[in-house]
Amino acid sequence: MSRPPKKSGAGTGQVGDARLDIAENSGAAVVRISGDWSIHAGFPSAAALLEKLPNAAPNSLVFDCAALGNYDSSLPSFLLSLLRHSETCGIVPDTGTLPPRVSRLLALSAARPKSVSAAVERIAATPAAARAAVRQRLVSASVFERIGVWSISSVRSWDKALDFIGQTTRALFNLFRGRARTRFRECWFFIQASGADALPIVSLISFLTGLILAYVGYLQMQQVGATVYVAPMVSLAMMREMGVLMASVILCGRTATAYAAQLGSMQVSEEIAALRVLGVPPVEYLVLPRLIALVFTLPVLTLYADFCGILGGLLVGSSMGVTLDQSLNMMERVMTVPNVTSGVIKSVFFAVLIAWAGCFRGMVCGKSAQAVGNAATSAAVLGITLVIIADAVFAVLFNAINFF
Amino acid sequence: MPPSDVHHEHTPVVPIIEPVPHISVRGLTMAYGDNIVMRDLDFEIRRGEIFVIMGGSGCGKSTLLRHLVGLQQPAAGAVFFNGENFTAATEARRDVMRHDFGVMYQSGALWTSLTLAENVALPLREHTQLSTREIDEIVRYKLALVGLAGFEEYYPAQISGGMTKRASLARSMALDPDVLFLDEPGAGLDPVTSRLLDNLILQIRDSLGATIVVVTHELQNIFAVADRALFLDIATRTIGALGHPVELRDNSPNPRVRHFLSRSD
Ligand SMILES: Nc1ncnc2c1ncn2[C@@H]1O[C@H](COP(=O)(O)OP(=O)(O)OP(=O)(O)O)[C@@H](O)[C@H]1O
Numbered sequence: 001m002s003r004p005p006k007k008s009g010a011g012t013g014q015v016g017d018a019r020l021d022i023a024e025n026s027g028a029a030v031v032r033i034s035g036d037w038s039i040h041a042g043f044p045s046a047a048a049l050l051e052k053l054p055n056a057a058p059n060s061l062v063f064d065c066a067a068l069g070n071y072d073s074s075l076p077s078f079l080l081s082l083l084r085h086s087e088t089c090g091i092v093p094d095t096g097t098l099p100p101r102v103s104r105l106l107a108l109s110a111a112r113p114k115s116v117s118a119a120v121e122r123i124a125a126t127p128a129a130a131r132a133a134v135r136q137r138l139v140s141a142s143v144f145e146r147i148g149v150w151s152i153s154s155v156r157s158w159d160k161a162l163d164f165i166g167q168t169t170r171a172l173f174n175l176f177r178g179r180a181r182t183r184f185r186e187c188w189f190f191i192q193a194s195g196a197d198a199l200p201i202v203s204l205i206s207f208l209t210g211l212i213l214a215y216v217g218y219l220q221m222q223q224v225g226a227t228v229y230v231a232p233m234v235s236l237a238m239m240r241e242m243g244v245l246m247a248s249v250i251l252c253g254r255t256a257t258a259y260a261a262q263l264g265s266m267q268v269s270e271e272i273a274a275l276r277v278l279g280v281p282p283v284e285y286l287v288l289p290r291l292i293a294l295v296f297t298l299p300v301l302t303l304y305a306d307f308c309g310i311l312g313g314l315l316v317g318s319s320m321g322v323t324l325d326q327s328l329n330m331m332e333r334v335m336t337v338p339n340v341t342s343g344v345i346k347s348v349f350f351a352v353l354i355a356w357a358g359c360f361r362g363m364v365c366g367k368s369a370q371a372v373g374n375a376a377t378s379a380a381v382l383g384i385t386l387v388i389i390a391d392a393v394f395a396v397l398f399n400a401i402n403f404f
Numbered sequence: 405m406p407p408s409d410v411h412h413e414h415t416p417v418v419p420i421i422e423p424v425p426h427i428s429v430r431g432l433t434m435a436y437g438d439n440i441v442m443r444d445l446d447f448e449i450r451r452g453e454i455f456v457i458m459g460g461s462g463c464g465k466s467t468l469l470r471h472l473v474g475l476q477q478p479a480a481g482a483v484f485f486n487g488e489n490f491t492a493a494t495e496a497r498r499d500v501m502r503h504d505f506g507v508m509y510q511s512g513a514l515w516t517s518l519t520l521a522e523n524v525a526l527p528l529r530e531h532t533q534l535s536t537r538e539i540d541e542i543v544r545y546k547l548a549l550v551g552l553a554g555f556e557e558y559y560p561a562q563i564s565g566g567m568t569k570r571a572s573l574a575r576s577m578a579l580d581p582d583v584l585f586l587d588e589p590g591a592g593l594d595p596v597t598s599r600l601l602d603n604l605i606l607q608i609r610d611s612l613g614a615t616i617v618v619v620t621h622e623l624q625n626i627f628a629v630a631d632r633a634l635f636l637d638i639a640t641r642t643i644g645a646l647g648h649p650v651e652l653r654d655n656s657p658n659p660r661v662r663h664f665l666s667r668s669d
């Protein structure tokens with residue numbers, strides 16, 4: 001058996017590149033297809049061709065393929081697109097005027113005319129309006145249009161966010177009344193995953209944060225001969241701000257993303273729908289255990305991060321000519337109740353925000369693997385953003401009530 | 405499961421004159437955004453019948469099922485259960501009405517963090533006062549019914565696609581529901597298991613008197629179980645035909661219905 005020729009040539013030899021002309025002839029548009037058509041050489045756009053038609057357009061379309069050279073699947077691809085576009089414009093193409101082999105190739109793809117009819121179903125307007133709609137889709141979206149689309153979609157996502165806040169609040173309310181369908185057994189698992197398993201990374205990050213702060217402080221303090229203040233300064237910074245922030249950022253990266261991915265993939269596989277039909281509120285069943293777990297975990301992680309950071313500060317301080325005794329003495333002065341507790345108080349609120357961000361992104365996730373990935377990414381971004389904003393609010397608040 | 409002939413003669417369900425159909429769908433139009441999937445669906449499902457929803461891939465069978473169980477709100481029209489408007493009911497009322505439902509999803513939708521036994525047990529734990537032992541026994545029985553005895557402690561990730569389907573069926577039957585919605589129970593199963601499943605469906609109806617709504621496009625399943633079948637016509641986006649499958653195959657005025665039912669695959 002001989003190898004079939006690579007190109008299913010209908011004409012003879014080379015006739016030059018693919019060419020298209022459109023002309024009007026007694027009420028019908030005549031599309032002249034000529035030259036060699038190859039997917040490697042690219043082919044013209046059907047929509048652009050229809051653009052050339054005058055507004056008072058003909059309502060039928062015939063083909064003239066006399067000068068057609070070699071062709072491959074680029075030609076039927078183009079024709080299919082032409083058929084689709086002309087149908088939405090209300091023009092009836094006459095495929096009988098195509099060479100038989102071409103129309104057979106085309107018929108294969110027309111066996112499932114669904115996409116065509118779907119397009120017709122949506123745009124049930126006059127041919128001229130339909131043509132305008134097609135034209136508009138061709139013009140790449142303008143800046144204003146993009147801004148519009150963006151604002152509409154962001155308003156919609158606010159809508160969803162408010163809805164989810166409402167659902168979470170209701171679930172918490174049910175929890176306090178002892179009516180929530182929450183599996184507390186699951187909480188232990190989430191506490192382990194978000195807390196115990198995060199200890200190594202929290203140790204490292206907060207120790208290094210303490211170390212860095214100490215170096216920065218040391219360079220300044222040295223100039224006024226006050227290096228003895230390095231250790232208390234680091235302690236203060238860790239306890240009030242950096243400890244809780246570092247722990248929160250780690251939770252956003254490790255746990256909020258995990259929550260979003262877990263709930264997102266449950267959304268994709270219809271597990272959440274199954275819960276809903278069973279009459280089990282997904283928020284109570286899935287979100288509350290995660291939220292409760294973080295409310296326990298983050299304060300503990302915060303205290304632990306404070307401790308590691310202070311250790312880092314001490315290390316630098318005592319290697320730069322201040323004795324450990326001196327440092328500890330100075331540190332005692334900043335170990336006041338407000339300083340120690342402010343980070344922990346904040347951590348409770350941050351925990352709620354982080355769990356909420358992760359679960360929210362998971363619950364509103366779309367139905368694809370890509371959407372799950374996006375949910376995880378945006379959970380981390382949302383979580384960190386919320387935490388920083390809340391931290392700023394707390395800074396103002398603590399200042400206002402003199403919580404020092 | 406006692407062996408019985410799958411190709412048994414169809415005795416059409418005794419037409420009990422019933423004032424209120426179990427499920428009725430009135431003027432239902434389903435859409436995703438402004439993309440209409442099906443419009444103006446009007447049909448009734450009688451108590452105790454096996455009602456098949458059939459049609460080509462992507463015609464909206466699963467979407468219809470989601471509307472029937474209230475996971476999606478219709479663009480127009482309503483669904484009634486026992487004469488009560490399900491679509492317009494409050495979410496709380498719908499939850500109560502859903503206690504009588506069992507749903508098997510096309511993707512299985514088993515809860516991945518729970519074992520098969522826990523999956524089947526969850527509906528029982530949520531909606532009954534049974535003791536752990538009783539729940540455990542029911543779970544074992546339901547899993548055995550679908551041929552999954554011995555797999556109680558497996559997680560959904562550890563079983564095959566066909567087993568996922570069967571486990572999902574077991575879960576949907578957990579509460580002995582009044583109405584069972586099955587989305588493509590036979591898809592992805594070998595012919596033998598698929599027949600066992602047909603048998604099981606017939607027996608559930610006969611022994612429990614449940615109304616069963618089955619989505620499928622497999623002819624075998626359709627002819628084996630259907631009392632009546634609804635054909636969703638993708639070309640017209642509405643009901644193509646409704647009736648006994650044999651009757652439809654031979655006498656339906658709609659050529660697409662006859663073609664769908666007499667294709668050989
Ligand atoms: N989430 C969605 N968003 C938008 N369109 C959707 C969505 N889900 C389904 N559709 C569309 O709705 C139509 C019906 O889908 P559906 O899943 O109900 O089909 P089906 O009849 O169950 O098909 P199959 O036999 O392949 O399962 C399809 O054309 C599909 O494109």
Ligand SMILES: [Mg+2]
Pocket residue numbers: 465466467510587
């Ligand atoms: Mg489906």
